[in-house]
Amino acid sequence: DQQVKQNSPSLSVQEGRISILNCDYTNSMFDYFLWYKKYPAEGPTFLISISSIKDKNEDGRFTVFLNKSAKHLSLHIVPSQPGDSAVYFCAASGGAGGTSYGKLTFGQGTILTVHP
């Protein structure tokens, strides 16, 4: 049972344009969502998170949007840069704080390629 899904295995974008990565979840108990970026043979790097009490969180070029009714979140990268090329994982947990912080359910990942 895939509780967190990233239905696009890959995304190709031109430098300077917007990258939109999507994620869907099925478990209504999830209330904290995160995005990680991962390069091959390295551990994931935390990018941005959002609590279910919000519908938007912004950090520099990265913005995460949450639509609770649709159980959908998306990561927007504007403007996209070649250095953003990596695998992006969406993750969800049952809450912030305590062990819940680290007990994450991950999607399968989306490979983002930003062309110069």
Place this chain on the structure above:
Amino acid sequence: SQTIHQWPATLVQPVGSPLSLECTVEGTSNPNLYWYRQAAGRGLQLLFYSVGIGQISSEVPQNLSASRPQDRQFILSSKKLLLSDSGFYLCAWSVSDPPLFGPGTRLTVL
């Protein structure tokens, strides 16, 4: 600053051999520690977590075990490896922030 170490970085082991992967954390006390595995073409799956010395919770039934002999040390073990144990193993820690991941160990079981 907090740092997380994992070793070895890569490992090739025959089926039926034992396994020991180590994770250590620096710059924090009493962290929550986690072992994740990424199988080929898949997302990360939580295997074990620990809230303190000697306290281990398993998330999925499997051929592996975990131990936490010291506050900032987390070990992943197996007595006999299976082909299906191949993957990229990641240790993570958290206290009051989103979990941070170590560099990972690539395990290939032949």
